[in-house]
Amino acid sequence: MLTCEGLVLRQGDFSLEADVLFPDGKITALIGPSGAGKSTLLAAIAGFLQPADGKVRWQGQDLTMAAPGARTISMLFQDNNLFPHLTAAQNVGLGLRPNLKLSDAEETAVIAALANVGLDGFGTRKPSALSGGQQSRVALARLLVSDRAVVLLDEPFAALGPALKDEMLDLVKSKLGAAGKTVVMVTHDPSDARRIADFAVLVADGLVTTPVQTDVLLDNPPPALAAYLG
Amino acid sequence: MAHSVIPVTARWPSAAAAALVLLLTLGTLGAVAWRAEWGSGLAPADWAAIRFTIVQALLSAGISVVLAIPVARALARRRFLGRQLLITLLGAPFLLPVIVAVLGLLAVFGRGGILNNGLLALGFEPISIFGMHGVILAHVFFNLPLAIRFILQGWLSIPAERFRLAATLNAPVGRLLEWPMLRAVVPNTFLVIFLICLTSFAVALTMGGGPRATTVELAIYQALRFDFDLGRAALLACVQFALCVGAAFLAWRATANDPMGAGLDRVVQRYDLGRAPVDHALIFLAAAFLLVPLAMIILRGLPGIADLPDTIWAAALRSVLVATGSALLCVSMSLALALRGGALVAVIGVLPLAASGLVVGTGAFLLLFPFVRPADMALVVTMLVNATLALPFALRSIAPAVAQVNADYGRLGASLDLKGWTWVRLIVLPRVRRPLGFAAGLAAALSMGDLGVIALFAGQAEETLPLAMYRLMGAYRMDAAASAALLLLGLSLLMFWICDRGGRADADL
Numbered sequence: 001m002l003t004c005e006g007l008v009l010r011q012g013d014f015s016l017e018a019d020v021l022f023p024d025g026k027i028t029a030l031i032g033p034s035g036a037g038k039s040t041l042l043a044a045i046a047g048f049l050q051p052a053d054g055k056v057r058w059q060g061q062d063l064t065m066a067a068p069g070a071r072t073i074s075m076l077f078q079d080n081n082l083f084p085h086l087t088a089a090q091n092v093g094l095g096l097r098p099n100l101k102l103s104d105a106e107e108t109a110v111i112a113a114l115a116n117v118g119l120d121g122f123g124t125r126k127p128s129a130l131s132g133g134q135q136s137r138v139a140l141a142r143l144l145v146s147d148r149a150v151v152l153l154d155e156p157f158a159a160l161g162p163a164l165k166d167e168m169l170d171l172v173k174s175k176l177g178a179a180g181k182t183v184v185m186v187t188h189d190p191s192d193a194r195r196i197a198d199f200a201v202l203v204a205d206g207l208v209t210t211p212v213q214t215d216v217l218l219d220n221p222p223p224a225l226a227a228y229l230g
Numbered sequence: 231m232a233h234s235v236i237p238v239t240a241r242w243p244s245a246a247a248a249a250l251v252l253l254l255t256l257g258t259l260g261a262v263a264w265r266a267e268w269g270s271g272l273a274p275a276d277w278a279a280i281r282f283t284i285v286q287a288l289l290s291a292g293i294s295v296v297l298a299i300p301v302a303r304a305l306a307r308r309r310f311l312g313r314q315l316l317i318t319l320l321g322a323p324f325l326l327p328v329i330v331a332v333l334g335l336l337a338v339f340g341r342g343g344i345l346n347n348g349l350l351a352l353g354f355e356p357i358s359i360f361g362m363h364g365v366i367l368a369h370v371f372f373n374l375p376l377a378i379r380f381i382l383q384g385w386l387s388i389p390a391e392r393f394r395l396a397a398t399l400n401a402p403v404g405r406l407l408e409w410p411m412l413r414a415v416v417p418n419t420f421l422v423i424f425l426i427c428l429t430s431f432a433v434a435l436t437m438g439g440g441p442r443a444t445t446v447e448l449a450i451y452q453a454l455r456f457d458f459d460l461g462r463a464a465l466l467a468c469v470q471f472a473l474c475v476g477a478a479f480l481a482w483r484a485t486a487n488d489p490m491g492a493g494l495d496r497v498v499q500r501y502d503l504g505r506a507p508v509d510h511a512l513i514f515l516a517a518a519f520l521l522v523p524l525a526m527i528i529l530r531g532l533p534g535i536a537d538l539p540d541t542i543w544a545a546a547l548r549s550v551l552v553a554t555g556s557a558l559l560c561v562s563m564s565l566a567l568a569l570r571g572g573a574l575v576a577v578i579g580v581l582p583l584a585a586s587g588l589v590v591g592t593g594a595f596l597l598l599f600p601f602v603r604p605a606d607m608a609l610v611v612t613m614l615v616n617a618t619l620a621l622p623f624a625l626r627s628i629a630p631a632v633a634q635v636n637a638d639y640g641r642l643g644a645s646l647d648l649k650g651w652t653w654v655r656l657i658v659l660p661r662v663r664r665p666l667g668f669a670a671g672l673a674a675a676l677s678m679g680d681l682g683v684i685a686l687f688a689g690q691a692e693e694t695l696p697l698a699m700y701r702l703m704g705a706y707r708m709d710a711a712a713s714a715a716l717l718l719l720g721l722s723l724l725m726f727w728i729c730d731r732g733g734r735a736d737a738d739l
Contacts, residue, residue, distance in 0.1 A: 048641055067238075069647025080638045085660040099652045 002045070002150055002182055004208070007054035009037065009044050016040060018054075018208040020201060027173065027183040028211050029197035031190060032204045033228045038186040041203060042152050045184065046075045058150065069098070074148045076156035081139040082127045088114060088138045089123035095146035106145075113141040116175060133164045140171060144179055151176055153185035169196045190218050190229060204228065236640035237653040244570035247563035248578050254618045255585045258593020259471055265596050266468050267461030275441060276462075279449040280469060282438075286362060286445070287427035290369035291420045297370070298377035298419070299412065301516045304509035305378065306385035316517060317382070320375035323520070325672070325726055327679025328432035329696045330715040332368055333703065334523030335359070335437075337530060337712070339367060344526075364437035365445075369430065373423040375520060380422070384415035425477040429470075429586040432681040436700065446470045447588045454592060454686055464596065467589040478584040524719075531716030534709050542714050545698035546721060549678055552613045552694060553725055556677035557670045559617040564624040564669060565662075568632040569654065579625040582618050587682030590615050595686055608687035612694070616677035623676075624669035631662040667733015671726035678722040695721070 007018040016037040022028050030038040043049040045056055047068035056063045063071050074095065082091045092110045093102050102110065114123055117137040127135050136157055143151050153172070157165045173196040176183055187193055193200050199211035204224040221229055272280075305317065323331070338344050339359045346356040359367065388407050396403050434445040444452070446466055453463035567575045594611050595604055604611075635658050643653055659666070681696040688697055695718045702711040 046641075046645060048644070068641070068644040069237075069649065073645070075641075075645045077641060080642060083639065083642075083657060083661075086656070094646050094648070094656075098646055098648045100656060 001057075001059060002184070003057045004041075004045070005055045005057060007041075007044065007056065008052045009040055009049060010052045011040065011049075014040070015052075016203070016206055016208065020208050020210065022182060022184055023199060023211060024182055025177075025180045026198040027177065027185065027196055028199040028201060029193035029214060030184065030186045030201050030203050030208075031188070031193055031217075031225065031228075032202055034188060036203045037206075038188075038203045039154050041208065042075070042154050042184065042186055045150075046073055046152055047071050071150075072148045073150040073152060074143050074146050075152040076139055076143070076154065078155050078158055081156060082135055084127050086126070087123060088119065088125050088127070088130065088141075091127070091138055092123075092142045092145055095142035095144075109145050110141075113145045114138070116144060117141045117171065132160055133168065136160065136168050137171070140168075140175060143181070144175060149180075149182055151181045151183045153183065155186050155188075165192075166195065172196060194218060236636045237643040237649045237657075239569050239650055239654060241570070243562070243566035244575065247566045248575070250563065250614070251578050251581060251618055251621060254590055254594070254615060255581045258590045258597065259468075259585075261593040261596045262464045262467040262471070262589060264464075265460055266464035268465065270461070270465075272465070272469070273462075275444075276446075276449060276466060276469070278441060279444045279446050279466075280473075282362070282443060283428060283445040283447075283473065286365050286369070286443075287424050290366050290373065290427040291423040293366065294370050294373040294377045294423050295381075295416055295420050297374055297516075298381050299416070301374075301512050302378045302381035302385055303408075304512045305382050308506065308509050308513070310510070310513075316513070317379070319517075319520070320379050323372050323375050325675040325679075325722060326372075326524075327681075327696055327715075327718050327722055328368075328372070328430070329436065329681050329699055329703075330527060330679065330719045330722075331371055331523065332433060332436045333699075333708075333711055333715045334527045335364075335368055335371060336708075337526035338523050339364075344522075360437060360439070361443045362438075365433055365443060368433040368437050369423075369427045371520070371523070372430075372433075373426060374516065376426075377419050377423060378516070380419040381412070381415055384411045387411070421477065421480050425474070425583075428473055428477055431586070431588055431685075432696075432700075435681070435685070436703065446473065447586060450588045450592055451685060454595065460596065460599075463592050467592045470586055471584070471589050474586055474589075475584045478580075527712055527715050527719060530709060530712035531714075534713035535716055538710065538713050538717065541693075542695070542698055542702075542710075542717070545693050545695045546717055548609060548692070549695040549718075550721060550725070552609055552616070553674045553677040555613045556616040556620070557674035557725075557729065559613065560620045560624050560673035561628070561666055561670045563617065563621060564628045565632070565654075565658075565666070567621075567625060568629040569658070571629075571633070571636075579622055579629070583622050585619065587615060587619060587680070588686070590618070591683035591686045594683070604687045605689040605692055608684060608689075608692040609694075611687060612680065612684045613677070615683045616680050617673065620673040620676045624673055627665040627669040627672070628662060631665040632658060635661045664733045667729050667731070670733070671729030674725040674729055675722045678725055679718065 001024055002022040004018040004020045009016045009018070014037065018041055030041065032038055040049060044051050047063070047066060051064065058072055089110050090100060092113055093100050093106070096102060096106050096109065111123060114120065117140050119134060119137050119141065122130065122134065127138070130138065139156065157168045160168060169192060172183065185197065193214050197214045200214040200217045201211050202209045202217065202222065202225050217225070305313065336343060336359065340346070341356065341358070349356055388411055392407055393403065396406055429447065431445070431447040431451070434443070434448040435451065438444060438448060446469055450463050450466045450470065453459045453466060567579060591611070594615065598604055598607055598611070639657060643657055648657060679696055681700060684694050684697050688694070693701065695714065699711055699714040699718060702714055
């Protein structure tokens with residue numbers, strides 16, 4: 001279980017409080033106006049931002065002081081999710097071994113993960129030789145080979161066209177869901193949340209609400225969300 | 231405790247690099263200050279050297295800038311075949327060994343050179359190139375291209391829209407646009423060149439000399455090498471350091487310009503064009519002034535290159551080894567410092583700019599002299615000093631690239647648990663290959679052509695190619711010297727090309 005306990009985040013004048021419990025093996029969407037702190041919350045969970053107070057826990061274990069790479073968390077950012085000078089297979093391999101010294105079994109796992117996201121035989125290509133959608137698939141394959149149980153998505157598909165974005169969201173649902181990952185995704189588009197998120201959380205006015213089922217939240221929006229949805 | 235958003239790397243490489251830079255700059259300065267004979271004060275000859283140093287640097291910088299302004303203006307507003315090539319060539323003197331250029335200038339302006347042959351044929355008295363005007367001529371040869379590039383950059387930084395607006399208003403472009411730009415750019419350019427000329431040793435060694443044309447650096451060399459007067463050499467080194475720090479401080483305050491800057495390939499659409507022949511003549515004269523001496527090296531050197539004595543080839547091998555070592559060390563130190571980042575690193579990165587090779591060399595000599603025969607350490611010390619003096623230029627190329635990698639991929643790397651050598655090897659090195667190769671090439675070429683520290687330390691058995699060439703010139707074996715110069719020029723450019731090429735080859739970014 002991924003939890004934020006009395007988490008307080010401050011950046012200049014901005015502050016955000018979070019007391020949230022993210023359901024295991026489910027996809028939870030963070031919805032809210034821009035500037036509300038969705039990405040900031042994700043950065044704190046990932047370990048890029050030290051909270052002013054409170055704790056981040058995974059299965060009860062305190063992660064607050066752990067370095068980003070030492071947490072059982074992987075993350076996709078808005079851009080630069082692949083290293084352009086490494087091949088697709090190497091980019092995926094980083095999810096298994098940061099030093100890329102892979103055993104034969106691990107090499108096989110990399111090839112299987114690429115095949116799993118529809119990139120059979122693309123292992124030797126570099127990102128520049130892949131389309132935007134294919135690049136996103138490589139990043140997903142890296143999440144799949146990794147044994148990290150939590151996945152944070154900071155709008156990694158925002159630059160893709162609508163159809164391609166939906167395709168990638170569906171892939172997130174089917175593949176990461178099947179792998180039993182606990183997914184927390186930022187989105188500013190309620191239809192993204194409806195499409196794949198089991199639960200949704202509203203981030204607004206310096207507060208983070210408790211996760212409720214996505215349809216329930218969006219069908220009966222609280223005032224802050226109603227104002228955002230328009 | 232805040233987590234770093236960039237992958238953690240080991241601290242010791244940057245600490246070691248910083249320690250070496252501090253030892254070679256402030257450490258050698260300390261040795262020099264400690265050993266200086268403060269009591270005796272400066273002799274009249276020393277005051278003359280100080281005066282000459284400052285006057286020649288002022289004149290060299292002034293002439294370079296004044297000549298550069300019309301040429302830069304011509305280049306800024308004319309489009310012609312080979313313009314880009316010429317602008318690239320204007321960057322080349324940075325890589326050109328000083329001693330090679332001096333030989334080229336002698337071939338044109340020296341006794342028996344083109345100019346004097348012409349004068350004799352017309353019935354005039356030949357002129358001598360040695361002395362103050364020779365020093366200034368060589369300095370202008372080196373710094374005119376630099377000044378042109380600086381000022382050209384200023385011209386091209388004026389937005390094209392301003393020229394259009396000025397044209398519609400029928401306003402005087404010169405007073406409205408060009409004069410304010412020159413007022414901003416020219417003082418900086420002047421100071422940078424002034425600083426370079428203050429610390430130039432090889433030019434004074436070859437073109438100057440004698441009581442009327444001795445720079446402080448040359449006086450240090452003579453005190454150490456001929457008089458073996460360590461106290462006086464140390465005192466002069468302190469003077470030289472004070473001069474450099476003063477000028478470097480002025481230049482640092484005044485300049486934010488980058489002489490290696492790109493983007494000089496633009497021609498701004500102008501509406502005030504007249505007198506194209508004047509512009510073209512200026513460009514032609516500047517190009518001829520820069521290219522004819524180099525062409526003379528090739529013409530004179532090529533026939534004898536197969537007959538070069540073995541000692542020259544041995545010296546060439548030594549030079550290549552020193553340059554290779556210096557480039558590797560310089561690039562490693564720069565990378566270590568760039569990975570560390572921070573204000574302290576920035577300070578360490580500019581410290582060598584205020585140091586001069588002769589001051590550092592004198593300090594190193596004083597530190598080593600009690601323990602070993604300096605000649606035994608000549609090549610090692612030369613390599614260390616060359617690497618340190620090239621560090622600011624290498625760092626300027628590498629540090630922004632490393633910062634870019636951290637900005638783009640630092641979080642991704644941290645979240646993937648990439649750290650230490652793995653992060654450097656897998657991500658940083660491949661992504662900074664181009665600036666790394668360029669910096670290595672620069673450091674190698676600078677070291678290859680260096681005639682400074684080595685002259686203080688080396689005996690016959692340790693001479694590098696520039697020193698061997700200088701000794702050939704001293705023995706008036708000018709054809710052999712020209713062949714050695716051609717070899718030196720070729721090797722310098724080759725080393726730069728190999729490193730730069732190595733950084734570019736199939737680097738997909």
